[in-house]
Amino acid sequence: MNRTSVEGTWDLTVSTPIGTLKAVVELRASGGELTGVAHGAGEKVPLTDVELDGDRLTWRQAVTKPLRLNLAFAVTVDGDTLAGTSRAGRLPASKVTGSRRTATSADGS
Template sequence: MSVEGSWDLSISTPIGRIKAVTEFRRKDGVLVGTAHAAGEEVPLSDVVLDVNRLTWRQATTKPMRLNLTFAVTIDGDTLTGVSKAGRLPASKVTGERRSLRQAGTAH
């Protein structure tokens, strides 16, 4: 299963819905990524794809400083799962792969 490319994510949090764009690519054979949301760009760490289950970690500063852990399941061009920030309740995550035409648009 390939996850490379850009994904439009929607995260349902206690403070409202957050939209983000997450990009995955291979660098020297290793899956890496970047997230774009709330005017910031952050690198992803510990990106692991196991069949159709994708996990990663990222830190954010907007809308607040958090260390997030994502666990999603990929089904074709859609993904569903959760994001967790420490002891806070898990937030539902949904996403769709961007088409090649959309991938070139601004974040």
Template sequence: MSGTSVEGTWDLVIATPIGRIKAVVELRRENGLLTGTARGAGEEVPLSELTHDGARLSWKQAVTKPMRLNLAFDMTIHENTLTGHSRAGRLPASKVTGQRRDRPMTA
């Protein structure tokens, strides 16, 4: 058992050198696999290499706005809060915080 549920909708704020960027990440389980998408800056992208191990959550995503970047997120979950950072290639890491918007649905 992973112990901490991550399914749901998360409101993220990424503190970048060019300002704060808001994004929404949706995480869900499909056939036992964790999948997700991220929305922000007028685009929606799938999450890749999504892993959840205990209180640690990490994923990668590509964005084209405000510029074309491949981002890697490394987050820690504490109840309904996410904290961590994202990194784009050799650029400095950006602090990321998030709050769960809704509770996970149970069947």
């Protein structure tokens, strides 16, 4: 799997002990590097340490809502879906699932 194969806008669902959270992650390949931002809970945060190793995608992000946390994501990408976990420090891992937005779903048709 190459970096451009994970580019796009992904709708994520994170099942946490305090409830299900929805987020949107935008991934772009630029100059051989993967970059991205996450939107959720009224904030937009940059992704750091974005790495793709085979079909395993990892990244880190800091959030302030609903709590101030540093999150580490590790997911497996399979076409237009992904599944894995998110960890916040010593807290138990939360299940993450996601799907890539297609051109038709992005424009509402």
